[in-house]
Amino acid sequence: MSILMNDSTRVIVQGITGRIGSAQTHWMLEYGTRVVGGVTPGKGGTTVEGVPVFDSVLEAVKETGANASVFFVPAAFVLDAFLETIDAGVKLIVIVPEHIPVKDVLKMRSYAMEKGVFALGPTTPGILVPGMGKMGIMPASLFAPGRVGIISRSGTLSYEFAGILSETNVGQSTVVGMGADPVVLRNLADILELFENDKDTDAVIVVGEVGGEQEEKAAGFIARKMSKPVAAYIAGRYSPQGKKMGHAGAIVRGSAGTHAGKHEALRAAGVEVLESPIDVAKWAKKHKLK
Template identity: 50%
Template sequence: MSILINESTRLIVQGITGRDGSFHTQKMKEYGTNIVGGTSPGKGGSRILDIPVFDTVYQAVEQTQANTSIIFVPARFAADAIMEAADAGIGLIICISEGMPTLDAIKAHRFVQQKGAMLIGPNCPGLMSPGKSLVGILPAQIFKKGNIGVISRSGTLTYEVVYQLTVNGMGQSSAVGMGGDPVVGLYFRELLEMLQNDPETDAIVMIGEIGGNAEELAAEYIKNHVTKPVVGFIAGQAAPAGKQMGHAGAIIAGSSGTAADKIAALEAAGVRVAKEPADIPGMLKAKLGV
């Protein structure tokens, strides 16, 4: 078992004929992900990489019984793509698109919730269940099947932490890059609950960063509901107040959102917080007694 995706995932790619969509479709297909179709308005009836292309998500779902969608479209079209997927009955939507306006993200996220679907992103690298399915742009070669769950606001830090785990002999059960925008779909609290309930996950790594209060809320949830060992890392510890660091959501406003506050909250909840990503495997091994 893993969270969100596995061998039974039936994936469609929105924007499959574009440069990024076709490139990453090939990578996902090579990994073994079950890609049942793609969409590109005006190109319905064609094929790419031997995958059928449809004009709309509605047609794709009707013909393929897809349950998951990944979105590679320009930011100005991303909200409509998300809402089309949710309206067509897709249960899990992953939006890779970067630069989506915040008000668009709010509208799309609310629509997804109303439809009872789940959203990851926007501006995210997607997710991976090693040995089962890859839905996103994560580099498959660094992953190893195992029992460590990884959730992260940062794509590149996800890769760094997964690499450190793998080279230290610690495989992953699931890895989710949730995105670094101010408004995204599934976040720490929901993903922590899923990993806590996943029998194949024995420990959790959560990678946060400055800005917002998601890590503080996660710390409260961990304190009250998570019994598995958790190790954390907070990026942006040297960031000055008022300075955006990389992600649109990584900005300290006033007295909230600092790395120090997040680290203090996590440590108070019993989470060991690493100073460097390379420290994480050793901390996990100490927690697990291996």
């Protein structure tokens, strides 16, 4: 029925007492998400939106049976809270905050991989399963239940693509924000693999953007392993040169994350490349997606 979240997902909100944490807890509950607890060190024993707050992740997990966590923690404290969350045994973590130092993200990613934790972000809108629940900040009004998977590097563009599909009566199985930072906690190909193996997803849309080499790498995976139709849109055709960092990590392999380079790699893998977001409606119609 979905990837990453299902009806046994029990969510805690870290940083629940903050301005954004409490507001987003309200929206997640309103959407039907099972938010079972929150964590803010020093605020244990209080409640937010009727949800009990704990001082530590371990306590929250023990008391509520939580198995997933969404972060609204200030960037400077994310690494510490992330390690605490993994040590408490949580296996799905969504990191919404932006501006987390890359050095911290490298440590987070390395530890998550070692412990078999699926983590998304930083700078992600999170996960939304239409009609079931959401971890993160996606605005519910744009989504509808259905059988198309969406993976997006940009938060706002994940809403845009879901919105266009929903208006044409094409629903989504799961919408995943992979995060917009130069280093993210999970690569695009890992999320594609989940959709490929999900019996309730018929096709996948990749919403990428210029920079890095996630799309180029994923193209290789798509060519080798994906049987379901994949469409892709890459934002930033007209992004001025020199306003983005040129990362040697991409450069070494002879590719610098350009719009044209991504289009070429995706097309070569059999992906239908969309020139403009609205073209996703035609693509969905052509494949008779629901």
